[in-house]
Amino acid sequence: MKEKIQDSLKGILSDLYDNSDFNVDQYVINIQENKEKEHGDLASNIALILAKPLKKQPKEIANEVIEQFVVDKDITKVEVAGPGFINFFLSKSSHGEVLKDILAHKDNFGKVQSNNKKILIEYVSSNPTGPLHVGHGRGAVFGSVLSRLLKEAGFEVDEEYYVNDFGRQMNILSTSLWIRYAQLFDDQIKMIKNGYQGDYLISVAKKLKEIKSDQFYKDKGIISNLLNSNRELDDETFTDLLIDTIKTELDSNFVYLRNFALDEIIDLIKKDLIDFGVDHNKWFYESSLYQEKEGAESKVDKAINNLKSNKFIYEKDDAIWFKSSDFGDDKDRVLRRSNGEYTYFASDVAYHLDKYDRGYDRVINIWGSDHHGYLPRVRAAMEASKRNIEKLEVVFIQFANLIRQGKKVTMSTRSGEFITLKELVEEVTSEAARFFYINRKADQHLDFDLDLAKEQSKDNPLYYIQYAHARICSVLRKSDVQEDKLNKCDLALLDSDKEVEIQKMLKQYPALIERAALSSEPHLICYYLKDLASIFHSYYNSEKFLVENQDLMNSRLYLLTGVKQVISNGLSVLGISAPQEM
Structure with a gap:
């Protein structure tokens, strides 16, 4: 409908004003949704934009335009408001055109054709010194969903992880791994305070032992003696001394130790990200810069x-x-x-x-x-x-707090006491974690309620959205009506306030995708899906769908099919499934 109005306005403006000094093709004709019903369904500010080049008052231009505008079965009234806005009132039946569009494009509804522009998104990029923890989750989901959004909006997107594999932290990681490895031979050896404390290096050390046996420990008593000594040096100085000693004792094998530690941690990070629905197609290593x-x-x-x-x-x-x-x-x-x-x-x-x-x-x-x-x-x-x-x-x-039983979960990465991303996914599922992380604007603080994320009720927004999809699937299964019959339904029968409101909402989806992508605001998809699910559930609770009147039933099923498709498309952008049963 917006395209139809744009074409009409362009033709009228061309007929009225085109001359050697003015060409309407130089201007963008914007058509916006009206928030207040009394102002119509759609509006254009083109008269205000053209006031200066045409050297006329906006209201004069708007009145000249509407005198030429032809109303029809879709557009029932056109009027001028305020300083020169042109408002368009649509017939109830016109809103049903979006259903045809949805069912024609299905999974591609809302997608924009390629614009041949390339975008690089770098995100997560956590130091490769241990597994990802919940503090990385929000940024991981944001980058993943924004990438999906931009692809929907026609961009070519590369998702990159920058690996900080250069400098002192890698030496500390290698030293920490050697200590965990040495502990397999001597349990009296203690981890240094500045080392990486988590147990995750124990499994890496065991794997190293399987490959190298005691090769990196045998005849390395000078390192063990240094670790067990009563040292007077401060932690930083002692750590540097230990690194230098291990480098000297292992010689070229220190490079092997370092690369082994790095490869194992990167493999761990990649697996955790994949299980979380995050898939970087590019990995850039800091060391390559040198x-x-x-x-x-x-x-x-x-x-x-x-x-x-x-x-x-x-x-x-x-x-x-x-x-x-x-x-x-x-x-x-x-x-x-x-x-x-x-x-x-x-x-x-x-x-x-x-x-x-x-x-x-x-x-x-x-x-x-x-x-x-x-x-x-x-x-x-x-x-x-x-x-x-x-x-x-x-x-x-912004950082996200985890809330369990109404209380903030405390963590410390320094001591190794933190909840890993893997543990979070195992507790609430990757889909729930993705939704709850992306459900607020990026620059707002987020309290992630773990109990709510596991709850199967309307209070859980993801459950509420997925349940709407499953409900529609159930109705369609029970109807046993073929989709080709629905295509021939009478859209004029969808004239109740709720039915018109749903169709208006469905029409907003393509513009929402573009807006959310260009403004880097993926949370808008969550907001939209919650609103769509809410009005659907209200509609579901107030109407019957499998009625005796075949024409009415087909029309309502056609509407449900459109809602189902848009919910599925929106969840797909979030990297979340649309279940047929719950």
């Missing part, structure tokens, strides 16, 4: 030299600094320390330049809310590197 291929400089050195050539680099106290304050950051940032080590920021500059150089139209980062202060320096580096900073978008995700 590789020098065939004599060429590394990507990190290239990034720094690029900034240097643009005169945004200086040296102070034997360190290399970036003039990020020139671009609004609160202070300049170190890229390479005085000891020659590169900072995390240096890696991030090189990584983001690599993203740009891969030719994406948009680059989206999904970051935790604790990274707010990091954005100005990254944007500064991109601007200093002559990149279009408008391409870079960052969505900040």
Whole structure:
């Protein structure tokens, strides 16, 4: 219907005003849903937009347009409101056209044709030092659903996980694994305070022992003695001493130990994500930024030299600094320390330049809310590197609290006392976890009620939505009516207030998909599905569907089929199933 009105307005405006100074094709004719029924079903602000180029009052333009507008069986009235809005009143029967559209396109209803634009979404990117925990869940679901949404909206999307496999944390992981491995031979050996405390490394250590036997432990008494010594060094200094000792004792085998630990943890992370419905198609390793291929400089050195050539680099106290304050950051940032080590920021500059150089139209980062202060320096580096900073978008995700029996669940990642993502999925199912994580706006705090997520009642929003789908499937099974007969039903019979309201809601779905995708607001799909399920359940409780009047029954079943399809499509975008029975 919107397209029909747009075409009519375009023709009228062309006939009225087209000349050498004005061409209607230069302007977008927007048609919006009216929130208040007394103002009609649809509205256009085109008269306000054209007031300046036509040098006329908006209301004058609007009145000239409606004089030429022809009402018909679908559009019963057109009127001017306010400063020059054009309101359109639709007939009840016109709303049924959406049902034909839904049943014609089915799973593709709401999808937009490819626009040949590419987007990279980087999300989760947790350090590869242990299994994912519930703190990663909200960002994981947000990135996954946003990717699905953008694909629905016609974009080509790559989903990337950035693996921080470079630097001290990997040495601590390798050292922690060696300690767990050594404990299999000597249970008196204790884990260091700065080590990774969780039991997950025990299974990795056992696997290492199966492959290497005691090869990494035999004749390594100097390490065991160091661990068991009465040390006077502070924790950080002792950790560095232990890392250096293990590196020396294992020699080239330390690289094997490090890679073994990394591969095992990455495999664990990948499996947990897949079980959670999250599937990155790209994995980018930080270490690749430091590789020098065939004599060429590394990507990190290239990034720094690029900034240097643009005169945004200086040296102070034997360190290399970036003039990020020139671009609004609160202070300049170190890229390479005085000891020659590169900072995390240096890696991030090189990584983001690599993203740009891969030719994406948009680059989206999904970051935790604790990274707010990091954005100005990254944007500064991109601007200093002559990149279009408008391409870079960052969505900040607020932390989610887990609530059990009305109380907040306390966790500590430092001590290894945390609920893993795997444990959460096992407790409430991946689908419930996905829905409850995405059910609020990203920048709002979220209390995840574990008990509610497991509840089978109308208070559980996901259950309420899926139950609507299952209810419709049950009615359709009992009717035993073939779909081709429903296609020939009389849509004019769907004229009750609830039936018209449902059809209006169904018409909103394609625009909602596009809006949610472009504004990075996947929670809007949850809101929509809850509203659609609510009005359906109300309709279900007030009407009978398997009635004696065959024409009326077919019309109502046709409406239910449309609702069922849209619920299924919406849940699919969320990565959630639409069950036929519950």
